[in-house]
Amino acid sequence: MKTGERRIRIALDAMGSDTGCEVVIRGAIRAARELGDGVEIILVGDQPTIWKTLEAEGPEALPLRIAHARQSVAMDEKARRAFRNKPDSSIAVCASLVQSGRAEALVSAGNTGAVVTTSLLSLGRMRGIKRPAIASVVPTSEGQCVMLDVGANADCKPVHLFQFAQMGRMYARLILDIGNPRVGLLNIGEEPSKGNALSQAAFQLLSGARDQLNFIGNVEGRDIFAGKADVVVCDGFTGNVILKLAGSLASFGSRAIRREIERSWTARLGAILMKPAFRGLARRLNYEEYGGALLLGTRGVCVIGHGRSSSRAICKAISVAVRSIRSNLEDSIWQVVESDPPLPLTVES
Amino acid sequence: MKTGERRIRIALDAMGSDTGCEVVIRGAIRAARELGDGVEIILVGDQPTIWKTLEAEGPEALPLRIAHARQSVAMDEKARRAFRNKPDSSIAVCASLVQSGRAEALVSAGNTGAVVTTSLLSLGRMRGIKRPAIASVVPTSEGQCVMLDVGANADCKPVHLFQFAQMGRMYARLILDIGNPRVGLLNIGEEPSKGNALSQAAFQLLSGARDQLNFIGNVEGRDIFAGKADVVVCDGFTGNVILKLAGSLASFGSRAIRREIERSWTARLGAILMKPAFRGLARRLNYEEYGGALLLGTRGVCVIGHGRSSSRAICKAISVAVRSIRSNLEDSIWQVVESDPPLPLTVES
Numbered sequence: 001m002k003t004g005e006r007r008i009r010i011a012l013d014a015m016g017s018d019t020g021c022e023v024v025i026r027g028a029i030r031a032a033r034e035l036g037d038g039v040e041i042i043l044v045g046d047q048p049t050i051w052k053t054l055e056a057e058g059p060e061a062l063p064l065r066i067a068h069a070r071q072s073v074a075m076d077e078k079a080r081r082a083f084r085n086k087p088d089s090s091i092a093v094c095a096s097l098v099q100s101g102r103a104e105a106l107v108s109a110g111n112t113g114a115v116v117t118t119s120l121l122s123l124g125r126m127r128g129i130k131r132p133a134i135a136s137v138v139p140t141s142e143g144q145c146v147m148l149d150v151g152a153n154a155d156c157k158p159v160h161l162f163q164f165a166q167m168g169r170m171y172a173r174l175i176l177d178i179g180n181p182r183v184g185l186l187n188i189g190e191e192p193s194k195g196n197a198l199s200q201a202a203f204q205l206l207s208g209a210r211d212q213l214n215f216i217g218n219v220e221g222r223d224i225f226a227g228k229a230d231v232v233v234c235d236g237f238t239g240n241v242i243l244k245l246a247g248s249l250a251s252f253g254s255r256a257i258r259r260e261i262e263r264s265w266t267a268r269l270g271a272i273l274m275k276p277a278f279r280g281l282a283r284r285l286n287y288e289e290y291g292g293a294l295l296l297g298t299r300g301v302c303v304i305g306h307g308r309s310s311s312r313a314i315c316k317a318i319s320v321a322v323r324s325i326r327s328n329l330e331d332s333i334w335q336v337v338e339s340d341p342p343l344p345l346t347v348e349s
Numbered sequence: 350m351k352t353g354e355r356r357i358r359i360a361l362d363a364m365g366s367d368t369g370c371e372v373v374i375r376g377a378i379r380a381a382r383e384l385g386d387g388v389e390i391i392l393v394g395d396q397p398t399i400w401k402t403l404e405a406e407g408p409e410a411l412p413l414r415i416a417h418a419r420q421s422v423a424m425d426e427k428a429r430r431a432f433r434n435k436p437d438s439s440i441a442v443c444a445s446l447v448q449s450g451r452a453e454a455l456v457s458a459g460n461t462g463a464v465v466t467t468s469l470l471s472l473g474r475m476r477g478i479k480r481p482a483i484a485s486v487v488p489t490s491e492g493q494c495v496m497l498d499v500g501a502n503a504d505c506k507p508v509h510l511f512q513f514a515q516m517g518r519m520y521a522r523l524i525l526d527i528g529n530p531r532v533g534l535l536n537i538g539e540e541p542s543k544g545n546a547l548s549q550a551a552f553q554l555l556s557g558a559r560d561q562l563n564f565i566g567n568v569e570g571r572d573i574f575a576g577k578a579d580v581v582v583c584d585g586f587t588g589n590v591i592l593k594l595a596g597s598l599a600s601f602g603s604r605a606i607r608r609e610i611e612r613s614w615t616a617r618l619g620a621i622l623m624k625p626a627f628r629g630l631a632r633r634l635n636y637e638e639y640g641g642a643l644l645l646g647t648r649g650v651c652v653i654g655h656g657r658s659s660s661r662a663i664c665k666a667i668s669v670a671v672r673s674i675r676s677n678l679e680d681s682i683w684q685v686v687e688s689d690p691p692l693p694l695t696v697e698s
Contacts, residue, residue: 078542141601141604141605151537154537154543154544154545154546154548155545155546186590188500188503188585188586188589188590188593193427194503195503195586196503196504196584196586197503197504199503199586220590220593221589221590221591221592221593221594221595221596221597222593222594222596222597223597224594224597225594225597225598225601226597226601235545236537237537237544237545237548237587238586238587238590240537240570241535241537241569241570241587241591242570242590242591242594243570244537244569244570244571245570245571245573245574245591245594245595246570246594247570247571248570248571248572248573248574248575249574249598252490252574252575253602253630255490256490256630257626257627257630260625260626260627260629260630261623261626263626263629264625264626266622266623266625267622267623267625267626269619269622270618270619270620270621270622270623270624270626271619271623271626272619273615273616273618273619273622274610274615274616274619274620274623275619276609276613276615276616277606277609277610277612277613277616277619277620278606278609280609280612281602281605281606281609
């Protein structure tokens with residue numbers, strides 16, 4: 001750690017993942033090694049369990065700490081009920097560490113609904129933001145793009161989509177290093193008149209700030225993977241359906257190709273020769289490479305990992321949190337929402 | 350043709366496709382050969398052009414006829430404007446052939462919006478159907494499923510989704526030969542409480558007819574390709590986004606794998622050996638195999654082909670139209686909507 005540089009503290013939910021506490025802790029150890037002394041990871045969960053795993057893994061002196069949480073939230077628990085009834089859950093303790101300033105970010109691969117609800121209710125929305133949104137990175141032919149919302153708001157208003165564009169642009173700039181990200185509105189046709197009531201109204205709003213947002217207009221389903229836009233804006237229902245669909249494609253593709261291979265020995269031989277290429281492709285399609293989704297618009301950074309995260313994915317999720325903090329993503333979003341071209345006054349809020 | 354069997358007449362829009370008139374006509378010739386004497390195909394469009402192509406192809410005596418249409422609708426024309434200003438377009442002439450009983454079905458690979466609008470306005474809705482929907486067949490790990498609506502209704506009400514379930518079930522039964530099709534509601538979680546306002550209300554409606562519809566509850570994005578349901582019900586906005594996304598995956602996958610292959614000669618050799626397997630997979634993912642989308646809920650059969658249809662795809666689309674007529678799909682839908690468990694009276698219409 002350079003002298004004078006503030007140490008970043010990450011509150012990591014050690015309990016919620018589908019893959020188990022050990023995998024999460026191994027991810028934390030990996031991240032601590034990679035990120036060095038400038039980052040401290042607080043493992044939040046049942047202290048004896050965490051301690052046992054840490055001992056078994058026998059890590060050298062690493063900037064890891066434990067914060068005890070006597071409860072944990074199961075994957076199928078209702079978010080609001082968990083928030084009400086489990087004030088000492090690992091997610092709630094993570095959020096309170098952030099809220100009280102003892103950590104800058106919360107990382108969890110647990111129950112997404114519970115993570116979002118707890119973050120929203122404990123940390124609160126950023127001033128000026130009407131609806132926080134979950135942003136997720138998606139691979140494209142050209143590289144990657146960020147899509148939001150992918151699940152925090154099933155029903156949206158046009159103004160929410162406008163703010164998603166502002167937040168997503170900042171994400172693409174600071175986290176994906178894209179100089180002037182192109183913003184596209186997910187729709188079912190290119191023309192402004194296409195779409196449902198929501199997308200038509202959102203198109204009007206976004207067009208009003210075309211230059212500031214680098215708004216390129218409507219993008220369709222086929223344009224997402226083609227990399228036509230760097231930021232794809234949509235309501236949380238459509239975004240979530242797409243994200244889950246896209247996440248299932250690698251396994252659908254590999255099952256389908258396996259069935260074809262079974263029919264001939266030359267194809268089987270070919271598959272053996274192509275193994276490294278397939279592995280490379282799988283890596284590109286793998287959510288683990290993208291380090292989890294970021295909840296944008298709350299106070300404090302919140303990264304939501306995939307429930308089936310490997311230790312590599314946990315490590316990536318921690319890196320994304322660190323990157324968000326170092327790049328001042330939160331402040332930048334706040335500034336753009338405050339100072340950017342204001343919404344037309346007639347817009348419903 | 351067996352004695353006493355009625356000859357089926359298909360009005361085929363020869364002009365609208367992106368791939369050109371020749372491809373459509375070759376598709377018609379192929380269909381006429383495959384389907385035999387029981388089906389007559391009426392090629393609708395510019396008579397001299399069609400005649401020239403037919404002569405060049407030099408087909409034997411086949412049950413093909415020409416109906417002249419002096420106008421055609423371009424791909425980027427607005428649907429309603431085309432309907433108003435081009436009463437003699439090939440699409441309009443096809444529809445009027447069906448409307449007047451001189452054909453039983455309309456098949457077009459032209460401007461989808463124009464085909465839907467023209468069909469709705471000329472043929473009209475089936476009695477009892479609130480909103481006709483476009484049903485499209487999607488490949489799954491287990492076989493195939495039918496998804497609707499994929500684009501006719503960007504904004505839907507719960508009762509529309511209920512009728513989509515009724516129509517989609519009949520489609521799966523009669524066209525896909527599935528005995529008791531499982532109906533799933535596309536949503537962003539499994540529990541009834543999940544989703545947006547529309548899907549929550551639709552869940553309640555569908556649950557009220559769980560047995561009659563074989564309603565299996567909510568299905569998520571990942572479940573579509575996994576083949577969890579035989580009928581996937583959704584609003585036309587979400588359905589259209591998904592359909593276009595799914596349609597782009599084969600090319601995204603092949604571009605991505607090609608990039609991986611370039612890195613090693615063993616992988617290149619492997620790819621050569623695997624060529625037949627890749628071709629088999631591409632065939633499974635290819636929309637041509639599925640013969641176009643069917644507009645359900647109008648009077649008269651209407652099949653919408655892909656704008657970039659090959660002659661094989663046109664032939665398939667004609668077969669789907671013939672199958673719909675022979676299986677009495679229209680009447681069956683009408684009966685189920687009339688006699689099936691009526692909607693709760695309190696439902697808004």
